[in-house]
Amino acid sequence: MIDQPPADDATARAAHLHDGLRRFPPELFQFDARIRTGWLSDRYFVRTASTLRHAGRDPVVTMQVFAKQAGVLAGVYEAVRLFQTQLAEGYDPADLRIRTLLEGDAVNAAGSDAWEPVMHITGCYRGFAHLETPVLGVLARRSLIASNTRIVVDAAAGKPVIFMAPRHDDWRVQTPDGYAAQIGGVQSVSSDAAGAWWGARGVGTMPHAMIAAFGGDTVAATLAFARYLRGEEPGVQLMSLVDYENDSVRTALEVARAIRAEFGDGVLSAVRVDTSERLIDASLIGDPEVWGRARLTGVNSYLVRKMRAALDAEGFHYVGIVASGGFTPSKIRRFEGEGVPVVAYGVGSSLLGHSDPASGLLNDFDFTADLVRVDDRPEGKIGRTFRENPRLVPVDWAQLI
Known part of the structure; x- marks a missing residue:
């Protein structure tokens, strides 16, 4: 560092x-x-x-x-x-x-x-x-990249930001981009190349492609991922991606139960939700507390709070929620100001300057x-x-x- x-x-x-x-x-x-x-x-x-x-x-x-x-x-x-x-x-x-x-x-x-x-x-x-x-x-x-990253890191108010930008530009700039993001304050990057100049390895949950490869079964994919990590990369924390079927609360609970049943408590460290800005998660559709009263597309505070409450109700207090997908400094500041229970943010292309000027980024x-x-x-x-x-x-x- x-x-x-x-x-x-x-x-x-x-x-x-x-x-x-x-x-x-x-x-x-x-x-x-x-x-x-x-x-x-x-x-x-x-x-x-x-x-x-x-x-x-x-x-x-x-x-x-x-x-x-x-x-x-x-x-x-x-x-x-x-x-x-x-x-x-x-x-x-x-x-x-x-x-x-x-x-x-x-x-x-x-x-x-x-x-x-x-x-x-x-x-x-x-x-x-x-x-x-x-x-x-x-x-x-x-x-x-360092300047944009610093803006996002400051907005996150001490919560980790994962640099997830490598997929958004030429592979030849991954290493210097990741280095610049570290100068800006990130602690994690998504590829080994992005961390090469400062000794970090790529982190990550699992892509939607892994779930697709297991027939669209997030539970099966996460169990397989957990078995792989325990056998081949025991120091890596297990996180699951739970928005594949656009029913993130249900999927998060199914994953947490399955991991607990096979490996016990404390093994699943977090779930990541990456709902498209064009979709409303199934758990919010028709919910009388919010339906028709708020903008519910993408990853929003109502979805995160509902997921947190559901996990806590079944004793999964140790499972954090990582949010990604369209997070700008203003959205992160809003989440932090409202105390939305997110443990980390994944941010990608906007750090490279691929953003609307209204986002607050350069x-x-x-x-x-x-x-x-x-x-x-x-x-x-x-x-x-x-x-x-x-x-x-x-x-x-x-x-x-």
């Missing part, structure tokens, strides 16, 4: 940066060898370096990186390792000076200046001109870089000047050898 960065103490912040970088060596990121050739860069940066070489110029510049949104910064270790290992041929990272905010720092927080600098890079421009594209991309993607997190000094003289386009940031920490390459 990555510790939260110190807020103010410069010495502690410097130690935090270098401790983190030592835990994230360059080889961990498996950088594409073509990065240093400019193949993955916007072509205009490659041509800029070529033009400078042709003109016999190699100015020492300061590049200033800033974010356009408020949120949580992530991707710092990866960006620093890019500068360390992917400079153009003939350039030494020891000659490059980097000052940076820390992994997990808040940026553009309330009360701070807009477009707060998150990184200053000073060195011969031909050596790193081509790195602007991949560095900004790394910071943008990681910070988007759809993008853009970074921009500008040259603001050239050969020790102020230089930059109108509106973009060098700005100091006392929170920036210098990278000491000697500590990373």
Whole structure:
């Protein structure tokens, strides 16, 4: 797990940066060898370096990186390792000076200046001109996910959030996405790849596909799953998915009874309900207490409370309820404010920016870089000047050898 960065103490912040970088060596990121050739860069940066070489110029510049949104910064270790290992041929990272905010720092927080600098890079421009594209991309993607995750984690008020986003994007981004989610505060991810950079294994209940493979019998699937876990993965907690037939209260009770009958109390740790937003669970249809009086589609507070009461009535107080499917920060805050008895939330695609802006989550997190000094003289386009940031920490390459 990555510790939260110190807020103010410069010495502690410097130690935090270098401790983190030592835990994230360059080889961990498996950088594409073509990065240093400019193949993955916007072509205009490659041509800029070529033009400078042709003109016999190699100015020492300061590049200033800033974010356009408020949120949580992530991707710092990866960006620093890019500068360390992917400079153009003939350039030494020891000659490059980097000052940076820390992994997990808040940026553009309330009360701070807009477009707060998150990184200053000073060195011969031909050596790193081509790195602007991949560095900004790394910071943008990681910070988007870390920021969205932090919003959801804060809404959950201490209850665990499971990062269930891998199925919603290209498999090649699972590992860095999962890492960014951890920076944002999740403790669990749904795939091993998503936890690879911070030593976590994928968690999960069971998919609807497992139930389908057992002929649509949730009880049979859960019993088989329990037998497998006890024999092959004894340290994994047993959770069952109970909305397959859209009768979650009945199914949860049937599963809990069957597990108790075969294995005893305390074995079933939780049930997960994932009812579609287009459906009303059968247990609520015609219920005189709520029917016609409330919006009942999807996973809602009435369904969770009814399930909790039914489980408790038969002595299954130890079986938690995990909610997933369309959970936004506002919905989670509503659940928490109303004291809905959920023990954890599973959240997926919205953490990647696949969400309605009204959800309270970000759809993008853009970074921009500008040259603001050239050969020790102020230089930059109108509106973009060098700005100091006392929170920036210098990278000491000697500590990373």
